Amino acid sequence: MTIQNFSPYLHTIDVVVLRYAAGTQPGRIEVLLHQRENEPYKDAWALPGLVVNGDIPDPSIEAAVKRLMASSKVGMEPVYIEQVGTEGNATRDPRCWSSTTYYFAIVAGDTPAGERQQFVALDDLVAQQRPAAPGRQANAYPLPFDHNRLCALVADRLVSKSLYSSLPLLFLGDTLTLTESADVTACVLGRPVQKSSMRTRLLAMVEAGYLQETDDKKQLGMGRPQSVIRSVKPGQVFFFDRSFEK
Amino acid sequence: MTIQNFSPYLHTIDVVVLRYAAGTQPGRIEVLLHQRENEPYKDAWALPGLVVNGDIPDPSIEAAVKRLMASSKVGMEPVYIEQVGTEGNATRDPRCWSSTTYYFAIVAGDTPAGERQQFVALDDLVAQQRPAAPGRQANAYPLPFDHNRLCALVADRLVSKSLYSSLPLLFLGDTLTLTESADVTACVLGRPVQKSSMRTRLLAMVEAGYLQETDDKKQLGMGRPQSVIRSVKPGQVFFFDRSFEK
């Protein structure tokens, strides 16, 4: 193969930044959208993304991801980030043949949205592609490019990995309680989770040195206060031998 | 964003085609290598790959993958194929900044190698990066680009997915036996697998309509013949609730 005839080709990265909104009833998973500043689709709400090694050089894709996370498009420190896949074809970008390598990221707690940013329910973004969580009415929210599809693929990965790992707990940050753990896991999986099942899992994580019980309590309104558990390895995912059932 | 200054950029795909060599003692997983016909690294043994939408136009990445599998570089019909990830940086290809989206594929039975092709033990290709399976002496086999690393990443995916799915059975093709199933799974996982555990899993797959028991027997030398089980959904992967232990 001789040196190529380099035809127009864009390689971009896009990131699906997820947070857990505990305040809504019931809680829900939300996605960070950014209002585009340039063409195409200027001023439309879309996933934050950028061109890899385009106008701005990047030593690697991972470096480009860090650049994106540090930019004003995101500007948040994720506790977790993972590459999900790459989609590429001639039609997804009106400019030219393009590929996107897309990631999902988790930010802890009630990280607020900034300038030209908003959080939207994940269920709404995948409404065309997937059924909503039980008890929720999903309102389709169309995005440019194939960004709805990317959200759906990320949602699939999030659910399947949450069946047999501690991934949902990352939404809670450095401290968590049994009730919060069961709630966020149920929210991610879209089905009830027994607190006794959750407790067994948390105990396994304490045993393995991922979590540590504390004497702190968290009191919300009436009732017995929740015992606070501290994460010893923030951002690290623990894998269980067994799945929650489907 | 205005129309880009398109700098030299290659997007390639590479595929790690795996087969199970039952004949060796013990059995082993092997990777298809192709002797390169063009620069860079002309005549070196490497993973089969091609440039996406380069000299030859491709409607999509998936179409490029089909083109690669149909080309003389591979020329085999896989029973399974899955995208694993994308690696990209300025240094992995001597020509220019490049990214590769890499796949793993499974071919059933003793598919033979063709012109400028050979199969090499997966353990040897990941020897630098990962320990060999127990009972095997791995001999490092260096490949150009970052192809050894890609093999290691595929090996990780293969093992982790094989813990809780029927993936290893795909190496066996349309028909299989309990003994073969336990053997190939043990080979993939690099640890013994009880036939009673395997039987429970095969029964679950019969129950779910993935497998069907037959009256055929398979006799090899001495001893009781093996009962032949037929795959009703070839290429489809069944997921179990529990993992094999590590």
Add this chain to the structure above:
DNA sequence: TAAATAGTGTCTATTAGACAATATGTA
């Protein structure tokens, strides 16, 4: 019949789910 290999049955350990029972707060 002896040897070799395949397949089955039994016991233990782990863990998810359901749900009852107990503990600890507030009003």
Add this chain to the structure above:
DNA sequence: TACATATTGTCTAATAGACACTATTTA
């Protein structure tokens, strides 16, 4: 004290691992 919520305990079901036992073939 009444109530709300959190936490713990008990029982069942499913399934992996270990390994003994039975079945079916060849020589």
